[in-house]
Amino acid sequence: MSIDDRSTIVIDTQANEAQGRALLAQVQGRVLFVFNTHEHGDHIAGNRLFAGPIISSLQAKEAMLAEGMADGLPNCCFSEQLRLQIAGEEIRMQHFGGHCPGLAIMYLPQSGLLFTGDLVFNGRAPWMGHADFSRWIAVLEELATWDVQTVVPGHGCLGGKELLLHQQETLENFVADVQSWRNTGKGEAEMVELAAAKYAVKPAWYDMLRLAFKRVPR
Numbered sequence: 781m782s783i784d785d786r787s788t789i790v791i792d793t794q795a796n797e798a799q800g801r802a803l804l805a806q807v808q809g810r811v812l813f814v815f816n817t818h819e820h821g822d823h824i825a826g827n828r829l830f831a832g833p834i835i836s837s838l839q840a841k842e843a844m845l846a847e848g849m850a851d852g853l854p855n856c857c858f859s860e861q862l863r864l865q866i867a868g869e870e871i872r873m874q875h876f877g878g879h880c881p882g883l884a885i886m887y888l889p890q891s892g893l894l895f896t897g898d899l900v901f902n903g904r905a906p907w908m909g910h911a912d913f914s915r916w917i918a919v920l921e922e923l924a925t926w927d928v929q930t931v932v933p934g935h936g937c938l939g940g941k942e943l944l945l946h947q948q949e950t951l952e953n954f955v956a957d958v959q960s961w962r963n964t965g966k967g968e969a970e971m972v973e974l975a976a977a978k979y980a981v982k983p984a985w986y987d988m989l990r991l992a993f994k995r996v997p998r
């Protein structure tokens with residue numbers, strides 16, 4: 781995100797090093813800091829290419845350490861909230877969890893701009909392998925009460941506030957479906973098939989579905 785001609789905030793550093801290098805080439809010399817929305821590898825692969833502050837929630841950093849990450853770890857962390865003022869604009873980072881333990885959003889109240897990280901996937905099923913479903917749904921409900929003009933999701937195109945509601949409904953439906961499939965005695969393989977068809981999940985993500993089923997409350 782560009783603050784002005786000379787200042788850019790990098791929000792997540794791409795899914796692999798080549799993409800990280802391409803991002804760095806675009807913004808080199810103008811980076812105020814990097815913000816990691818969360819600990820998943822497809823958001824932090826380019827971290828070690830960036831000099832200067834890397835900000836994340838403390839919970840995200842702890843998860844990165846637990847995964848054995850050594851290079852490019854965040855070096856400026858907050859456990860609840862961090863508010864900065866840059867060029868007259870308030871920039872708020874807030875820890876929520878839900879999608880995974882470390883997830884934090886960035887919000888610019890004056891512009892109504894909300895970077896949700898992977899709390900929102902636009903146009904495809906969300907990755908739910910580390911989900912705390914009740915927390916995730918509650919967070920989306922809360923964010924929908926904020927003054928938001930533009931939602932920048934973790935994956936997919938940006939949109940308006942409707943993305944928050946749509947993601948919330950998808951998660952609620954998924955939880956209800958899994959509970960009802962379980963109650964009617966469906967086995968894991970059958971549930972994978974049903975969920976893949978209903979939520980357009982590709983085979984590479986079937987393991988994610990198996991993890992997600994385990995995280996749906998009984």
Ligand SMILES: [Zn+2]
Nearest residue numbers: 818820898907
């Ligand atoms: Zn993620």
